[in-house]
Amino acid sequence: MDKPLADEIRPKTLDEVVGQRHLLAQGSVLRRIIEGGVNANLIFYGPSGTGKTTVANLIAEKTNRRLYRLNATTASLQDIKDIIADVGTLMAPGGVLLYLDEIQYFNKKQQQSLLEFMENGSITLIASTTENPYFYVYGALLSRSTVFEFKPVPAEEAEKAVLRGFEILRGRSEQPLSWEEGVPLQIARACGGDVRKAINAVELLARSAKTVDGALHISAEDALQVAQRSAMRYDRDGDAHFDLLSALQKSIRGSDPDAAVYYLGRLLEAGDLLSPCRRLLVIAAEDIGLAYPQAIVVTKACVDSALQLGLPEAQLPLAQAAILLATAPKSNSAHDAIIAARADIRAGKTGDIPRHLQNVHADSAGVEKGPGYKYPHAFPDHYTPQQYLPDSLRGTQYYEYGPNKTEQTAKAYWDAIKGKYKK
DSSP: OOOOHHHHTOOSSGGGOOSOHHHHSTTOHHHHHHHTTOOOOEEEEOOTTSSHHHHHHHHHHTSSSEEEEEETTTOOHHHHHHHHHHBTSTTBTTOEEEEEETGGGSOHHHHHTTHHHHHTTSEEEEEEESSOHHHHSOHHHHHTSEEEEOOOOOHHHHHHHHHHHHHHHHHHOSSOEEEOTTHHHHHHHHTTTOHHHHHHHHHHHHHTOEEETTEEEEOHHHHHHHHTTTTOOOOTTSHHHHHHHHHHHHHHHTTOHHHHHHHHHHHHHTTOOHHHHHHHHHHIIIIIGGGSTTHHHHHHHHHHHHHHHOTTTTHHHHHHHHHHHHHSOOOOHHHHHHHHHHHHHHTTOOOOOOGGGSSSOTTSTTSOOOOOOOOGGGSGGGOOOOOOSOGGGTTOOOOOOOSSHHHHHHHHHHHHHHGGGOO
């Protein structure tokens, strides 16, 4: 039985690792750690197929410690205890190097069980995770480790691994194996920076290659079918999901309609309809706000239409909403006002509601007389000065008019009316 291509092609040296030049270039910190055989607790953070396991294997080869591997998706607390039991015995006289994959799936107790042995140096931990370690790794463990971020592999780097994979399979094949020009780069671009995914595509294409005149041939059309949608990195509960939503909102906030429809397209291509609907409504209120108050009405209509239509037609009203919001004037004045008001409330700045604003007014029967509530509609311009905030917050200003035409028009209107009452 042939060895899986992804294992056979795994780099044996740091120079064979594709991508991650920011971590593995000559003279870099991580490279010096690896080449010097330094025992250090490390956390590798980044997407799948970017070389985290490969680099961990290369570190293991440079140390005199026994290597143990655990995957947090299946490992238990007993597995950790079994490894700890070997520390200092003939099984691991020089200590233990533990490679823990997907550490985000370990609960706090499981992570804490490693602390004592990391502290005294009997266990060196190399952990990998596809999720942000600052959210998913226990703080005390994180403080004893150094985090290195692995990034998606650029297509031109991934192409080198694809070509190497094709050459290995050509050597294995009993029939001549060839591929159309541009196929390796096509696969490298479609893999979304995941080299493992690219190598799996290579293996699948080679196994399903058409026989033409006694030779195996891989066409660009076959490569396209295997690679389609594979560049999508998307986990509805993971960082990629929230990164896309964040990019969508920041692109609209930055008034870039092209980036807005691009990130919206990525969400929709992944089959996620509800998340962008909700986020577009948030953006209309948070980032466009009072600069164009009708934006939220239009966005709500687009969202309702999208939910009624479903995909793929839903892309049309959502694209309309995204472009409208990206090109609309911006104001976060309402956002800032409510945030500031709630901050005061959480800080205990509540105070009593002025008596004339309460449901039982100060001028009602059975209560102490005092200045009564003035009905603004009974006065010129439908306005009369009176206190609305509690005494402890009198004079506090939460809302600042934004520097846009709509809010400045409102400001001028009220400045003129309220100015009549100023002494």
